[in-house]
Amino acid sequence: MAELPALPAHQGVLLPAEFDDVLRARLSELDAKAAKHAQDHRPENTRNAYKADWKTWEAFCHQFQVPTTAATSGTLCAFVDYLWHREKRAYATIDRKLAGVAVTLRLEPYRVVVDPEATKAARKLLKDYRRESEANEEPARGRGKAPAMRLDDLRRIVALCDTDIFGIRDRAMLLLGFSIAARRAELAGLRLRNIRDDDNGLLVDVRVSKTDPRTVPVPFAKDPEACPVRAWKTWQAAAQILDPNLHAFRRIHHTGSVQPQGLTPQRAGDLITAAGLRAGFEDLFTGHSVRSGMATEARRKGKDRKAIAAITGHKPGSKVLDGYMQIVDQWDENDNALIGLL
The missing domain is CATH 1.10.443.10 (Intergrase catalytic core)
Known part of the structure; x- marks a missing residue:
């Protein structure tokens, strides 16, 4: 990573709204470096799962005609609805796909940090869907727990x-x-x-x-x-x-x-x-x-x-x-x- 410019001296507490372009660039570089380090050290199967999650997200965005970088509260909630009602995915799978989208967006070439409140809203919707499913006594989704080998x-x-x-x-x-x-x-x-x-x-x-x-x-x-x-x-x-x-x-x-x-x-x-x-x-x-x-x-x-x-x-x-x-x-x-x- 290229050497980052020194920051000017500042008196008092610097609030995010006061960040200048130089500081924002520096923070962006640090975020990208941290995200790449985390990606490089994830197990291979986790990386493969996130790749599959991203393909699902791309297909969703193409169908709903929104850019893949638009991971807002509305699009993530629509993504959950799409996976739950149309694709009939399991709760754990949808939860992981939300994580996979957020992780991938932090990496090159996107370098987009998803608002935690947007992810929180999507997961709340997912929990609501699961509660409704359980209340209606619908069959559990997914493979369930693997049987223990005694x-x-x-x-x-x-x-x-x-x-x-x-x-x-x-x-x-x-x-x-x-x-x-x-x-x-x-x-x-x-x-x-x-x-x-x-x-x-x-x-x-x-x-x-x-x-x-x-x-x-x-x-x-x-x-x-x-x-x-x-x-x-x-x-x-x-x-x-x-x-x-x-x-x-x-x-x-x-x-x-x-x-x-x-x-x-x-x-x-x-x-x-x-x-x-x-x-x-x-x-x-x-x-x-x-x-x-x-x-x-x-x-x-x-x-x-x-x-x-x-x-x-x-x-x-x-x-x-x-x-x-x-x-x-x-x-x-x-x-x-x-x-x-x-």
Whole structure:
């Protein structure tokens, strides 16, 4: 970025209305630099989602004959109405698309900062639509929460994985993904350098994450057939993964040849879904199922909330983590006032 001109000395508090062109240019440059930094450090799947959000916004603007830079209260509310009533999108999808539009507009070549009040009005309208939908008992939109992959489910699925190179990879992905409570993007983003040997098992550095990076110590399992450490080492040896900078989990040609390219997050999730279907499960396990499954099972074993959060990467007070706790605690006699009462 070019060197910015020095600001003239000013007495007292300078209000926004008093900003001159030089100061406005400087602030605009700083905003653009901050937005670009945030964009460059977002996970790939988030960037791809925002690209899709922008395409939806472009289609909306073209249809309603408004410029894409006109993200006012009226246009954003109309956008919400369009997505809710015409495209029948889910609540979470619309909410994210509002964020995707605002983020993209801050970047080059637009450099438009959306008024927070405009976004607030659009989200209020979205909440009103959801309340009306619930009051009318309309079916919930979207896929809903991914079913948690319980330990018994996991053991059955990995036991039925094939013994060929495809099955060896899928078994390692499932067991390691469960052990580090991986999102599908985190699983796909692992490089060989992120998985280090330790006398007690593995140290897995989860660097590609929606939240802060975390290091997960993965111990050897008592059951050799469901051991993530042994499964990983078997896959590493079979696939001859040696370059520390290449992906830990790779594409495999239909001939069985392991490719240098890594899996996409979508493909990693699809492989987990396919493994569940092959094992005869009717519920469609997704890339998130191993993550929710680990949190749920750890709680069932009485593990502390802080210990679980250290694996999952959740923040203290996370509502998502609270959801995992409630699934288990609802049948605990200390948390369910009905147990022993009747």
